[in-house]
Amino acid sequence: MRRLLVLAMAALALLTGIALPVAARGTAAPYCGIRWGSLPEQDSHYTSASITNLRAGRHACFDRLVIDLGPRRPGLPGTDAAGYQVRYVSQLTSDPSGRPIPLAGGAALSIVVHARANDDNNSPTYRPADARHAVSVAGFSTFRQVVFDGTFEGQTQIGLGVRARLPFRVISLAGPGGGARLVVDVAHRW
Numbered sequence: 001m002r003r004l005l006v007l008a009m010a011a012l013a014l015l016t017g018i019a020l021p022v023a024a025r026g027t028a029a030p031y032c033g034i035r036w037g038s039l040p041e042q043d044s045h046y047t048s049a050s051i052t053n054l055r056a057g058r059h060a061c062f063d064r065l066v067i068d069l070g071p072r073r074p075g076l077p078g079t080d081a082a083g084y085q086v087r088y089v090s091q092l093t094s095d096p097s098g099r100p101i102p103l104a105g106g107a108a109l110s111i112v113v114h115a116r117a118n119d120d121n122n123s124p125t126y127r128p129a130d131a132r133h134a135v136s137v138a139g140f141s142t143f144r145q146v147v148f149d150g151t152f153e154g155q156t157q158i159g160l161g162v163r164a165r166l167p168f169r170v171i172s173l174a175g176p177g178g179g180a181r182l183v184v185d186v187a188h189r190w
Helices: 002-016
Strands: 041-043 051-058 062-069 084-089 107-113 143-152 155-162 168-174 180-187
Touching (some): 041 168, 051 143, 062 107, 062 143, 084 168, 107 180, 155 180
Antiparallel strands (some): 051 062, 062 180, 107 155, 143 155
């Protein structure tokens, strides 16, 4: 009976041109307007710039990890901004050993930056005091731990432990002093 009533109302609306309200089906507004996803993101470019720092910040809708790069070395190929591979993994593993790296939180983001964290003499351009807690994220809404795994064959791996598998985005920005910044934002919720 109800189905018949709905069909009759729809037919009447078509004949008279009266618009009927449409019920929203799971169309809640996105959290803070964020329309990011949780699928892998990548950029294949390499840079001759070196990683100089890792830092993190809290924002109203997301937590942010910033990877600072110095200026690109003159005369070498590559771009100013570093390429990357950022994806959720079931277990972060060290490159090249394959040894598991434990991360705090309910999900693990693997961040591979196409840049070194050392110079031409193999001296570190970035070396945290504690690689297992490279950046303090105490009190953050989403971040639980930042691990600096190191550089192997021109790529640097960073592990980011987050509260849960949440939407993220990756942004390349110009940096101060001729360098660049690679930014990974992870939303506080869906």
